[in-house]
Ligand SMILES: Nc1ncnc2c1ncn2[C@@H]1O[C@H](COP(=O)(O)OP(=O)(O)OP(=O)(O)O)[C@@H](O)[C@H]1O
């Protein structure tokens with residue numbers, strides 16, 4: 001049965017039950033009242049009749065009592081009068097102990113044995129429903145009988161008053177009909193009222209049905225249709241499946257979001273995704289660094305709550321949204337409370353089916369880029385040079401070897417030559433050897449190295465370097481301070497080459513502090529590897545020199561070859577690392593090496 005029908009049937013039933021109950025209550029009250037009234041009337045008549053009979057008894061001798069009663073005119077008149085004036089009294093009689101009528105309202109019955117009608121008293125004692133039932137069955141006459149004695153206490157007879165129940169029946173039946181009519185109309189009215197209310201109640205559900213119908217069913221799910229009205233529980237099912245779907249969509253979106261943030265996290269550019277109203281929907285760690293905020297601090301918030309309108313990022317978002325087209329890249333300086341950095345900013349307008357949905361801004365650190373670019377070109381140059389020089393060096397080495405041999409031959413032949421000639425020969429030999437050394441260094445530098453990777457404990461390496469240079473350091477009055485972070489993982493690299501790196505750096509530092517100073521060597525752990533700092537309090541480097549110290553053959557020292565730092569650079573590079581230098585003339589120099597974590 002449909003929801004609506006259930007509702008109508010329920011309401012109608014309730015109305016019917018109420019009508020039936022009130023009718024029954026009414027009816028039983030009426031029956032009780034009418035029956036009680038009838039009884040009291042009958043009792044009253046019986047009492048007065050007995051009174052009349054008592055009067056006769058008092059005036060008469062017991063032996064003549066029968067005839068006295070039979071012939072008492074007042075009593076007879078009274079009995080006939082009762083029946084004559086009352087519509088409901090059928091007969092009244094006075095009987096002797098055996099039930100023979102001494103007085104009777106109907107003279108024809110006199111002297112006959114009275115057939116008593118059913119007792120009104122026992123009828124009264126029954127419950128109203130049983131009374132109703134009996135009335136319907138047609139006990140039309142009920143009587144009240146009251147015994148009396150002969151004046152000496154001996155039972156003599158009884159007075160009888162018989163009442164017709166027809167009137168009672170009629171009266172009650174009228175009310176029953178009325179009640180049935182009333183109840184029926186109440187039920188009909190309830191039916192129509194509930195019909196109206198059902199429609200009224202159903203209207204919002206109908207609206208709901210229509211609205212829900214607009215949702216496309218998922219594959220395998222039957223289309224939503226409440227036409228049958230047969231089951232409102234379908235709505236509940238529908239809601240359950242819809243909320244499940246929403247849940248799925250939400251977790252899919254969350255997956256998307258985490259996927260997006262992982263993807264953005266891997267980019268070297270700072271990336272921010274804005275909604276239409278300028279809310280930061282997503283940003284990567286680099287973007288948070290650029291803004292000088294924590295990622296969680298700004299994610300999901302309005303950009304304008306944190307930064308002024310003139311902030312380069314706010315400006316480019318505005319321009320992109322207004323122009324509805326990509327902007328940039330434009331160079332903008334952004335200072336996040338630290339050193340201002342030049343970024344190339346670009347903005348891309350994001351769209352979905354409903355139009356422009358937001359803006360994606362990316363910022364590229366131009367300084368880092370140019371630094372990387374120069375490192376890259378340097379590496380490329382080195383590689384090209386490596387190939388070239390191994391060929392050229394070979395060409396030079398052969399004649400050099402020949403020259404060494406011929407100088408030795410000349411020396412043999414000019415054994416007795418003048419000291420000047422000997423001195424020229426010495427110079428020739430020395431220069432040839434120097435040339436040979438230069439070529440050796442050059443070859444060593446450019447030769448593509450094969451790394452002998454092992455696990456290198458930095459502490460041991462530092463100790464060894466310190467041991468090698470300590471004598472000289474002591475002589476110049478240099479204080480060496482080595483600090484290796486606890487639990488520093490061993491570096492994966494070529495032990496010999498790494499030792500060469502630190503030896504070169506430490507030697508340079510010592511050479512920069514001829515009159516003593518402090519040398520600080522420190523290794524610490526970073527997010528993705530190890531950072532090593534070699535800092536001295538020496539003479540420092542001029543700015544124009546700083547740019548080229550890693551170049552080959554650049555030196556300011558009389559006996560320097562200018563190969564040391566080039567080697568350092570190359571070795572760090574071979575380990576996939578990075579080296580930077582900071583220095584100020586007269587204020588010391590600080591080299592920072594970053595070695596990425598290398599797996600064996
Ligand atoms: N710690 C330092 N303090 C000041 N200047 C330095 C320092 N380290 C290097 N330099 C400068 O950089 C130049 C290049 O250094 P590099 O080690 O490449 O060559 P070098 O020390 O001159 O010669 P060598 O090949 O013998 O090492 C040095 O000549 C010096 O001017």
Ligand SMILES: [Mg+2]
Nearest residue numbers: 504508564565
């Ligand atoms: Mg050096």
